[in-house]
Amino acid sequence: MTEPKATQNLDRSGSAALPWSRARDLLATQTPKEDLTFFVGTVRPDGRPHAAGVGAIWVDDALHFVSGPGTRRARNLAANPACTVSVRLRGLDVTMEGEAHRVAEPEVLDRVAAVYREGGWPATVQDGGFTASFMAASAGPPPWHLYRLTLHRAFGVACAEPYGVSRWDFTP
Structure with a gap:
């Protein structure tokens, strides 16, 4: 289990710190x-920011997302x-900071593809990535790469009871 090394309560209105389990459980049950x-959000080589929407899922206690190999991301x-x-x-609302690395291990690709299929995206493993009958037009041709986010820090802002704002640190 990915557990934070530290939690900081950022709420200025007196609410208690939010447990990471709230964010983790929502990620696990709402995706896909x-x-x-x-x-x-990534950074271009010249330092300018880049952001793009993706479909992501929580599998094996980590966030995974797909990207075409030729995309800016x-x-x-x-x-x-x-x-x-x-x-x-x-x-x-959750914002996670960390590092995303490509995953090519067949057993991980198989597990993640199965979860994507549960959610309605017919992903299959091919040539170290995914292919499917449909994908975002901007992704380019398959196979599409799978990335796993290694969490360093996350922020949560509760917009439903119990309210609160917290930061979770996963690295010392």
Whole structure:
């Protein structure tokens, strides 16, 4: 289990710190079954930011997302794996910071593809990535690469009771 090394309560109105389990459990239950858009923020080689919406899922206690190998996002991650991923979950806005690295292990690709299929995207494993009958037009031709986010820090802002704002640190 990915557990934070430290939690900091950022709420200025007196609410208690939010437990990471709230965010983790929502990620596990809402992906891939609910229509969520995650936004991945990367950095271009010249330092300018780039953001794009992706479909992401929580598998094996980590966030995974797909990108075409020729996309700006994939090229940025190849040069600098540091990124952010943000999403609005039911009652909780979450922003995660960390590093995204390509996953090519067949057993992981098989597990993640199965979860994507549960959510309605007919992903199959091919040539170290995914292929399917449909994908975002901007992704380019398959196979599409799978990335796993290694969490360094995350922020949660609760927009439903119990309210609160917290930061979770996963690295010392």
